[in-house]
Amino acid sequence: MLYQIYETNRAWLSPFSEFASAASKLYSNPLSPFAHIPASQRVSAGFDLAHRLTKEYEKPEFDINKVNVHGVDVVIQEQVVEAKPFCRLLRFKRFTDDAAMLARMREQPSVLVVAPLSGHHSTLLRDTVRTLLQDHKVYITDWIDARMVSLDEGAFHLDDYINYVQEFIRKVGPEVHVISVCQPTVPVLAAISLMASRGEPTPLTMTMMGGPIDARKSPTSVNNLAMNKSFEWFENNVIYKVPQNYPGAGRAVYPGFLQHTGFVAMNPDRHATSHYDYFLDLIRGDDDSAEAHRQFYDEYNAVLDMPAEYYLDTIRTVFQEFSLVNGTWEVRNPQGKKELVRPQDIKTTALLTVEGELDDISGSGQTKAAHELCTSIPKTRQKHYDVIGAGHYGIFSGRRWREQAYPVIRDFILSHNKVKKAA
Structure with a gap:
């Protein structure tokens, strides 16, 4: 109502x-x-x-038409690489007539940015994408507003999110570098863990930025709400049906x-x-x-509706049962079989965690906790970085992102890109 x-x-x-x-x-x-x-x-x-x-407020456009790559203006074309009911995989294809720059860009690493499905559209990461395009081939997940998805497409659970991420990683290719911002740090770590457990090729690097890997550490007001209210409270108080004037009429969502x-x-x-x-x-x-x-x-002010089952799964799994850090999380694969998430099975993917000093959404230590779980990654392939003076949005947008966080991420990707190719 x-x-x-x-x-x-x-x-x-x-x-x-x-x-x-x-x-x-x-x-x-x-x-x-x-x-x-x-x-x-x-x-x-x-x-x-x-x-x-x-x-x-309608969904904004990325509106990235060109970017300067080492002194050369390069034209950007936004392409849909994969279209699924609840998400599109976008690529920002770079074009130039400069032969030397074109050859240089072909050798640059591929990056898959997994955007949050937590209220705002993926365009919130516009500055992230624009900056990454200077040195990378960039892909991003563009999550679709649940009120625009027909009931005929079925439900969308946290397990489906993880399966989507794995499909996108395979689509981009084994030499991809994955960057997850905020909410997706947890399902991305799960996705890569499951791929490692099956013996599949895993990304060269995974960068986790400001996410609730272990929400018990330095809990914020966001964490406290999710942890102190019962699961039934969320079911009864924040879930509503989409009205008839949208394609997703009747779908249960967190508006x-x-x-x-x-x-x-x-x-x-x-x-x-x-x-x-x-x-x-x-x-x-x-x-x-x-x-x-x-x-x-x-x-x-431009926000989207989240599928109710996905939102409730996240509340239960990440903020109430802490299934990832407790080693009890089982994920249903596309064939319907449940698999245990084991971050300790990741061996070849390098890990970088990034936190903002003043982050009031994901508290200090929550993202860094990924290092405690990925015990099989050599310490020489692990790194943590604190962005001094940055709040939550400052780690992926604005001056501190461009001047502090990005150089660290760029150098981390480049160094491990070379290591992998030499192997």
């Missing part, structure tokens, strides 16, 4: 949002007589803010609007201050600061 109420409210607000947008332009366009009355900038700014607080409410509730004062600063920037005519605000919130 809550989902239907939300949709009704959104429909009611939509005309007001459009009116606010038009009114803002009416009081700011220099050709409009209203733009020359006293306090017109303040009125325009107020309507603009009202528009942004009430509008619907994006509830997740967004939770995101904002973690730092309400910060968001209120940010919106007020945006209002002041509009009045002052500080277009650069105003545009930076728009770009951030266009991404931050």
Whole structure:
């Protein structure tokens, strides 16, 4: 019922949002007589803010059209490599007429970025992808909003997520380097563990960034909610059916609007201050600061619904039973057989863990715990790095990502890429 109420409210607000947008332009366009009355900038700014607080935010585009690779501008084409009901595997194909650069790019490592399925779209990792493209062939998982997936496609469990990751690793090839950001660190470690246990080729490296490998360590408010509420509480309070106006009508989901409410509730004062600063920037005519605000919130406010069974599996497995670290996690493969997840079976894949010093979503030590589980990886092929001064988003986006985290990841991948090829 809550989902239907939300949709009704959104429909009611939509005309007001459009009116606010038009009114803002009416009081700011220099050709409009209203733009020359006293306090017109303040009125325009107020309507603009009202528009942004009430509008619907669609999934953003990656919008990566070109990137500079060692001094050469390279054209980027976004390609769908594999399309599955709940996810697309994208490649950002690089093109150039510079023969020397083309030959150089062909020798660069392939990287599979496993994006989170935890509320935001994979475009949240736009800066991650853009930076990686300087030195790598880049693929990324683009998870599909569950409300857009027909019930005919069946359920999507955490086990299915793991099976998807394994398929994508095989698709890219045995010399791939895998980077998982936040939520997928756990299923990615499971996927690679299962491949190792079966004797399959595993990725050259796996980089785990800000994820809850062991959520018992330095628990945050996010962890505490998942650990202190019963499993039944989540079933009864956050799971709703998709309304009839979407292709996935009737599918049980954890709605994006509830997740967004939770995101904002973690730092309400910060968001209120940010919106007020945006209002002041509009009045002052500080277009650069105003545009930076728009770009951030266009991404931050665009959320997706998660399949209920996947979300509940994650709550139980990762945050309540701690199945990975307790060695009790069994995953159902595509043939329906259950296999025990054994990280200790990984031997040839090098491991890098990255944490943010100020991360308030995945606490200190949670990601680093992967080293305690992967006991068969030689210590010379393991590394941990703390990004000083970075919060959760800072480890994969922004200045600290580009200047601190990325050079470490790039050098780690390159060094183990060479080791593997020489072997």
